[in-house]
Amino acid sequence: MTRDQMRQALHLLPMPVALIGARDGDKHNITTVAWINQASWTPLQVMVSIAPQRYIHDMIVKSSEFMVTIMGEGEEATVYFCGTRSGRDLDKIKELDLATDPGEVIAVPRLKGALANLECKLVQSLVSGDHTIFIGEVVAADYCKDSRPLVLCQGELTTL
Numbered sequence: 409m410t411r412d413q414m415r416q417a418l419h420l421l422p423m424p425v426a427l428i429g430a431r432d433g434d435k436h437n438i439t440t441v442a443w444i445n446q447a448s449w450t451p452l453q454v455m456v457s458i459a460p461q462r463y464i465h466d467m468i469v470k471s472s473e474f475m476v477t478i479m480g481e482g483e484e485a486t487v488y489f490c491g492t493r494s495g496r497d498l499d500k501i502k503e504l505d506l507a508t509d510p511g512e513v514i515a516v517p518r519l520k521g522a523l524a525n526l527e528c529k530l531v532q533s534l535v536s537g538d539h540t541i542f543i544g545e546v547v548a549a550d551y552c553k554d555s556r557p558l559v560l561c562q563g564e565l566t567t568l
């Protein structure tokens with residue numbers, strides 16, 4: 409089997425779609441991720457895999473906290489925008505005119521009206537291949553069940 413075939417096989421794995429938020433001083437940035445999942449039940453933990461060249465990567469390393477905002481049906485344009493533009497070059501929150509609420513425990517703001525916001529404190533980082541896996545403990549959260557979560561499968565955004 410060639411590497412390309414192995415990549416195509418991997419493409420069949422459905423992945424949840426979220427925005428990772430982080431803050432560095434006055435700067436608040438949000439970045440799209442699909443390599444994210446629950447990592448532990450007790451304590452509640454999530455893991456997210458982020459490439460070192462992403463602006464959000466060093467923001468998490470510096471602040472040791474991050475927000476996971478689970479994205480729902482109808483938010484595809486925001487997902488693509490935040491996944492193709494860098495916070496180094498522009499303020500994504502301002503460009504998209506997104507409303508925020510302060511975090512309850514961490515300094516990173518929540519996105520208003522999101523399906524779910526999970527406030528995470530960094531507990532472990534692991535460099536693995538060309539990405540860093542950040543493991544965060546969920547210390548506060550909000551959610552609503554107004555839409556269905558987006559997943560990425562075979563390169564397309566869809567819902568389950």
Ligand SMILES: Cc1cc2nc3c(=O)[nH]c(=O)nc-3n(C[C@H](O)[C@H](O)[C@H](O)COP(=O)(O)O)c2cc1C
Binds near residue numbers: 438441459462487490
């Ligand atoms: C659907 C989708 C999923 C993505 N998943 C990831 C991911 O899991 N990890 C990652 O490092 N980058 C991922 N990216 C790429 C980043 O979101 C993208 O490089 C972004 O512009 C980085 O922004 P930043 O420099 O402001 O952090 C994804 C992009 C898209 C469109």
